[in-house]
Amino acid sequence: MMPVKTKVFDQIDQVISTLSTDNISEERKEILQPLADYIQSKTDAQEPIRINFICTHNSRRSHLSQVWAQTMAFYFNVKNVQCYSGGTESTALFPMVAETLKNTGFQIETISGGKNPIYSIKYAKNEPAVIGFSKKLDDAFNPKSEFAAVMTCSQADGGCPFIAGAEKRIPITFEDPKAFDNTPQQAEKYREKSFQIARELMYIFAQITT
Numbered sequence: 012m013m014p015v016k017t018k019v020f021d022q023i024d025q026v027i028s029t030l031s032t033d034n035i036s037e038e039r040k041e042i043l044q045p046l047a048d049y050i051q052s053k054t055d056a057q058e059p060i061r062i063n064f065i066c067t068h069n070s071r072r073s074h075l076s077q078v079w080a081q082t083m084a085f086y087f088n089v090k091n092v093q094c095y096s097g098g099t100e101s102t103a104l105f106p107m108v109a110e111t112l113k114n115t116g117f118q119i120e121t122i123s124g125g126k127n128p129i130y131s132i133k134y135a136k137n138e139p140a141v142i143g144f145s146k147k148l149d150d151a152f153n154p155k156s157e158f159a160a161v162m163t164c165s166q167a168d169g170g171c172p173f174i175a176g177a178e179k180r181i182p183i184t185f186e187d188p189k190a191f192d193n194t195p196q197q198a199e200k201y202r203e204k205s206f207q208i209a210r211e212l213m214y215i216f217a218q219i220t221t
Contacts, residue, residue, distance in 0.1 A: 022116025032214040047215045060092045061158035069098030069145040070105045072163040079209045082134040083216040097148030103127045111201040
């Protein structure tokens with residue numbers, strides 16, 4: 012399916028246009044397919060699509076996944092998608108994640124500061140902002156039922172064998188860019204991880220027929 016005329020911010024549009032799914036391995040595509048199938052089944056039934064991306068600390072991979080999934084849903088005109096994120100514990104959205112997204116073209120504002128800042132993350136002029144902050148997976152901000160739980164780290168996947176209210180539990184794990192914190196490679200490695208997540212979510216949403 013070819014994307015419709017997009018209205019994401021120009022810089023984000025340019026980034027998406029450079030992404031290629033050709034180097035996603037067949038093995039990885041098998042891991043991604045259950046989420047695509049879930050989204051397609053909800054689309055076919057004309058039901059709301061709620062996706063909660065879950066990691067241990069809700070600080071890095073789960074937020075990148077939430078933001079890019081919401082962006083790709085809009086980019087490929089897949090309707091009624093609401094993306095969330097949560098952790099097995101609450102910490103804070105790591106500042107390098109916000110910086111990485113900002114450098115990719117997302118408009119980011121800090122709504123409130125403190126130990127767990129709240130960010131407004133916009134990908135398009137007229138679409139609601141993604142609200143980014145660290146929270147437990149069962150936080151009041153997140154859905155309580157009729158959602159897919161996507162496990163973005165192996166620790167949360169192993170530590171949370173049961174997610175209350177989830178219709179489907181889908182492990183799609185990513186390596187943690189935290190390994191490169193406070194190193195000269197930090198910005199590059201966060202950018203690489205962000206683009207990997209974006210590319211794989213593009214692969215998922217590009218195949219949805221509406």
